[in-house]
Amino acid sequence: MNPVCHPDFFWGFLGRMLLFGGYYMLSTYNLYLVQQYVGLSLDEATDIVPLLGLVALPGIVLSTAIAGPLSDRIGRRKPPVLVAGLLIAAGALVPLAMPTVAGLAVSGAIVGAGFGAFVAVDQALMSSVLPKADDHGKDLGVLNLAATLPGTVAPVAAGTVVAVFDSYGALYPVVGVISVLGALCILPIRSVR
Numbered sequence: 001m002n003p004v005c006h007p008d009f010f011w012g013f014l015g016r017m018l019l020f021g022g023y024y025m026l027s028t029y030n031l032y033l034v035q036q037y038v039g040l041s042l043d044e045a046t047d048i049v050p051l052l053g054l055v056a057l058p059g060i061v062l063s064t065a066i067a068g069p070l071s072d073r074i075g076r077r078k079p080p081v082l083v084a085g086l087l088i089a090a091g092a093l094v095p096l097a098m099p100t101v102a103g104l105a106v107s108g109a110i111v112g113a114g115f116g117a118f119v120a121v122d123q124a125l126m127s128s129v130l131p132k133a134d135d136h137g138k139d140l141g142v143l144n145l146a147a148t149l150p151g152t153v154a155p156v157a158a159g160t161v162v163a164v165f166d167s168y169g170a171l172y173p174v175v176g177v178i179s180v181l182g183a184l185c186i187l188p189i190r191s192v193r
Contacts, residue, residue, distance in 0.1 A: 008129040008189045009139070016122060016146040018182030019085050022175040023115050024154035026092060029162070029171060030104075036168040038101060048101055055105045056112030067117035068124070076193045077125035078186050080117060085183025087114030092175040099169070114179075128192045 026033070030052060034045040063084070071080045091110030095103045130139045161174050 006129075006131040008191045009126075009131050011185045011188045012122070012126050012129050013143060013146045015081075015085070015182045015185030016126065016143070017150055018178050018185065019088060019115075019118055019122075020147050021150035021154045021157065022088060022092065022178040022182065023111065024150050025158040025161075025171055025175050025178070026111065028155045029158050029168065032162075033095075033168050033171065034101070034104065037095065037099060038104065040101070048104075052101075052104055052108045056108040059109045059111075059113035060116035063113040063116035064120040068120035071121045071124065077121055077128065078189060078192060080121040081125055081186045082183050084114045084116075084118035084121065085179055085186070087111075088118065089176045089179035089183065090114075092172050092179060096169070096172050125186070125189070125192055129189060 031045055031049050034040050034048050034052070035042060040048060067080050067084065071077055088111050091107050091112075091114055094107040094110060097103070098106065126143055130136050130143075132139070158171055161170050162168055164170075
């Protein structure tokens with residue numbers, strides 16, 4: 001997709017790719033984060049990681065149920081998507097202040113809430129910036145890449161961050177920055193409020 005001809009679609013695509021990428025960077029390495037960053041044994045970590053996923057679930061479900069209808073009610077897409085992206089970034093930074101299981105649980109709940117709200121509203125936003133009416137099917141397929149491609153790239157990127165900084169904890173500020181950048185990509189979109 002040509003970013004010059006379709007800048008709104010480009011910015012939405014890039015924002016989605018960054019936010020999904022940041023989310024996958026943390027979720028893919030959760031077991032190692034619990035082991036290496038928090039310091040639990042492998043047995044303890046394998047018991048805790050599924051529970052951390054459960055802690056995030058209510059936030060995802062509730063924020064999805066609230067953000068979509070709220071966005072419809074106020075007739076705006078960009079503010080909820082921006083706030084959701086910033087919420088993901090804030091949640092990613094919690095373990096820096098609380099390098100404990102409780103910190104990871106708080107982080108998971110906040111990141112989950114942000115991700116649920118983002119997914120609910122971003123889909124509506126992106127539906128509004130599809131380039132050509134005749135190509136919506138193709139454009140939605142291209143847009144799907146922004147959600148699926150990060151799932152394959154994020155583990156490599158996260159592994160690179162860990163190797164360069166020799167710390168799993170380095171993922172948190174990196175994901176925070178990526179999430180802020182993803183959220184800010186929404187601002188240049190002009191055709192959607």
